[in-house]
Each structure stands twice: as structure tokens, then as C-alpha cells.
Amino acid sequence: MTATDSATASPASSTGTRSGPRLSLGPISYYWPKDQVDAFYQQVEHLPVDIVYLGETICSKRNEVRFEDWLAIGERLAASGKEVVLSTLSLLEAESELLRLRAICENEGFLVEANDMGAVQLLRGRPFVVGHSVNVYNDRSLAVLARSGLKRWVLPVELTADCLADMQRLRPAGIETEVYAYGRLPLAYSARCFTARARNLPKDDCRYCCIDYPDGLEVATQDDQGFLVLNGIQTQSARTNNLLPELPRLRELDVDILRISPQAQGTDAIVQLFDQALRGDKTPAEASAAIQPLMPSGACDGYWHGEAGMDQVAQV
Template sequence: MSGARTELTLGPNLFNWAPERWRDFYFRIADEAPVAVVYLGETICSKRAPLFSDYYEAVSERLGAAGKTVVHSTLGETASRIDRRLVSDVCERTADLIEANDASAALFLRGRPHYIGPLMNVYNEETLRFLASKGAQNICLPIELPFAAACVLCAVAASEKVMIEVQVFGRQSLALSARCYHARAHGRTRDTCRFVCENDPDGLVLTTLERTPFLVANGVQTLSYEYLNLVQEIPALKAAGVVRYRLSPHSCDMVQVATTFRSVLDGTLATGEALARLEELPIDAPFSNGFHHGRPGHGWTVPNTNVRS
């Protein structure tokens, strides 16, 4: 797979945006962003899924008309009957490619070409081979895997004719829970949340007792406070055989983010200059790349070189 052309992808939107804002975001992605693959679908909370149903078809058609491959993502956690029904409906009624984000979706998709999302725990070679034998064609690695482990999995993926995808930008998903943190923070339950998560387009920042930003809550999901940024690691990832590079949507200018990463992948922009451009984004949080370097995930390794991939 190391000889395959690299592709930039846009992961599913993890947050609860107003439906019209959600629609307009993807319309702009279709028209302006240099991404090859766009993942659509609710991966965090089944209660949110109906909010976007009126626009889902129009968004899919707009993306397809722009030449982008649309992949439908499933929930990352199935804790209720409603969750299970949503997963089964997506898997059974969607003819397009589907990304499984938990084992229940993978069960429905066995024997059918499909993708594996980063919320699945693909940590070793045997897991990768098993999923490939069931029809997995693309595997997005968990964000906590260090680069050394990704290299091993890239080698196995090449022999199995599976593409490896790595998230390179955006807050990192750390955990999922049966409880909704957003609802609890406002004195509500998951069933009576009244979609309070819509007030935080990039998640609800949590602080320590010393008022230091620490983590981010997004409904039942815990995210990193820092934004993952692997733009300086692109050359090494390409050399290792990573084919796809995932951006996670946020409220910042994702067209600018995509254009910057695409330029680095094409070798027309040096990593140092790309990092400088990304640092200009109005993001109220630092960047991190700790997991990639086998260190605590919130950490940041200062780039040593300014290279073109």
C-alpha cells in the first residue's frame, strides 16, 4: 500500500450542531475542501440522529456530485434498544460503504466490503487479519497507538490488501460512557437532556480543581482538550504506508485545514510552514501529538525539521 496515492478524509461530525449549520458545513466541504472521502452519520448519541434526517440525502448527493466518496458511520456504543435499532437500520438499509465503530455493526457487515472506524480496538496484527477476512477494506487506527505500532500494522495491512487510515487533526476520542456528561452537568438525565450539547459546538471543556482545562465532554463521549495535529509527522506516516489521513470536523475553518494537509501530502508545502498556518487558526486549545510518539497523549513534540513529504 505504500505506493498508493494518499487520500485526505473527513471523519464523522462528533458534535451536535444545528441541522442547518450541519448541512451548510457539508455543502461547503463538497464545494471547496480537497478531501476524497467524507464520513457521515451519528457516532455518539442515537437521540441526535433524527435531527439531521431531513438533510442527509441532500448532503450525500452534494458530496457525491463533487466526486467525494461517502461512507456511512455507525454508533460507537450500543447501550439500548434504540441504539441497536439505529445500527441495524444503517447496516441493512444502506447500500453504500459503511464504517463500523463497534462489534455489533461489524457483525451485520461480515462478508460485505466495509470499513473499520477508530472506535474499534485494532491493536495488533491478528485483529487486523481477522477483520480483513470478514470484509474490512479500510481500518482507521485508534488514536492512542504509537507510530511504531502503526508501522507494524501497515506492513500487515499491505499483505491483506487493506488500507490504513490515521487521524491527523482534531480532538481525540478517549472514552464512551452509558451516562451523558452534558446532561449531568446541567442537572438533567440522558432521557431529559433537551439536547443541551448543542450549546458546545466543539465540546464542553472540563477543568481541574485548579481551573486548568483538562478534558472535553461531548454527550456520552470524553475527548482530549488538546487538538491532535500530526502535520509534522506526515512524511514518516507516508513512508510507513499510511494511505488515508483523517481530519475530525470542528467549528474552525475545516477547508483551510484540509487545504493545508493536502498541500503537505502533495509535497508542495513544507511541514514547518503548514504548522505555522494551522497555528493561526482560532482554536482555543493547544495542539498535541503525544500518543504518536509513545508519550502521554496531551504532550507536544516540537518539530525538528522542516521537510516536504
């Protein structure tokens, strides 16, 4: 996201009083140059998000921004009034990754989002968050995690609104619920790097080619329809999950936090539109219509409605 793009895309400032869920900004899923990451979070300091997740969650070889850099970014964001959470890798394969995981979990300054059960084990006895890659599918799982220190959980993206309703009725007291409300859907993780494979490169000599795809590498069907996105070891949906039209239902379900996943362009405008809908300056439908041009490959919301994930059910 550049300053020029930001100025062009950002809507007018919100004026109403925000009600309902808080807003969070998820960790950057893609491999961006350090200068781009630094510029992005300088803008985030001034955006109306309450919580910011930081760190590398996909591949440990992405080292443009190192652990010490993430801590420094976190300090600046905390000074601007944001709650900062450090996110862990979703798939660990090497001892070096375990050492990094321990450093994150042992930090004294910030809450940690555990993205696999190894991180949960290291965080037992301390407050922590579990991300959408941890398979929390029922209230019994929530209860087990709550006894270990769980503060907040993120709904797995494949679960439906009706499933969430059941879990909300039985969730342990004091546990916050966060929903992945905007962003390409994280579908799968693999030991193989599909981006490197697409360039005919082995994973061990990938030449860090992910950095050439700031929103991932889109895969199309034979009739040229966007289908999936390759993001290193992660596979994402080509379409962007957008639950902003579901804001009344999300409020009814007592969801505490809505997560927006960063994209290379337009994230600031998307945050502003969510904020305006929460404040009542725009209806959810109006804000969602304004978001449509900012999506790389169109919208989807099928999982939320119990349909195929790539479907768009809500009419905007």
C-alpha cells in the same frame, strides 16, 4: 463554520500535484443545528477531501439530522466526486439504536464505517471500514476482520507510530490504513451523559443541551489549564491531535488516508493546509504553524510518540 469565518481563515488555493496519502473528513462529533450541518457540507463539496464520513456516532438522541437527511447529503457529496461512508454509533444501548444500525448497514448506496463489533457482525460478507473505536491492536485482529470483508481500518488513537509500523508490515493485502491525523482525541465512551450532568440534568431529560457546545464543553484543571472536553457520552482531549508535522513518517509507513475531524470553525482552512502540505506548496512545518491559531486549545501528539497523549512532542 460560517461563510465569513471561512473566507477569513482559508489560505490560498494549492497549485502543486498531491502525493502521498488521501484526505478524509471524519463524521461530525458534536451536536450542530441542521442548518449548520447543511451549510458545512455545502462547503465540503468544494474542499480537497477525497472521502467524507457521515452520520451520528455519539448519541442517538441527536436527531437534528435524520437518517434520510444523511443519505441526501451523501448523494450530493457523491455527485461532487467524494467517496461517501456512513458511520455508525460507537456505543449502542437500546433496541431503537439497533434498528437504526440495521438500516445503516443494509443501505445499498454507501460503504459503512463500523464503530462497534455489533456493526461488524451485521456487515460480514460486505466491504466495510472499522473506525478508531474498534480496538484493532495487532495484525491478527486485522486478519480476522479481513476475512469478514474489511476494506479499511482506522488506527486507534492511543497507538504509536512504532506499533503502526509493525502492523503495516503484516497487514493483509488490499487493506487500507487510515490515521486520525487532526482533531480532539476521542478518549472514552460511557452510558452516562457528562454534558447533561454538568448542567444538573438527568440523561433521560437532557434537553439536548449538547447543542449549546458546538466544540464540546471544555473542562479545566484548578490552575485553569484545559484538560478534557465533555461531548455527551464521549470524553475528548482538550488539546487537538495534529500529526501534520509527521507527514514524512506517515508516508514512510505507507498510510493510505489521513483523517481530519470537523470542528465548528476553520475546518475548511485546515483541510486546505493539509492539502497544501501534501502537494508540496508548504512544508509540513509551515502548514502546521498556520494551523496552530485554528485549534481551540492548542496541539498534542503524545500518543503517536509513545508519550502522554496530551503532550506536544514535535517542534513546530
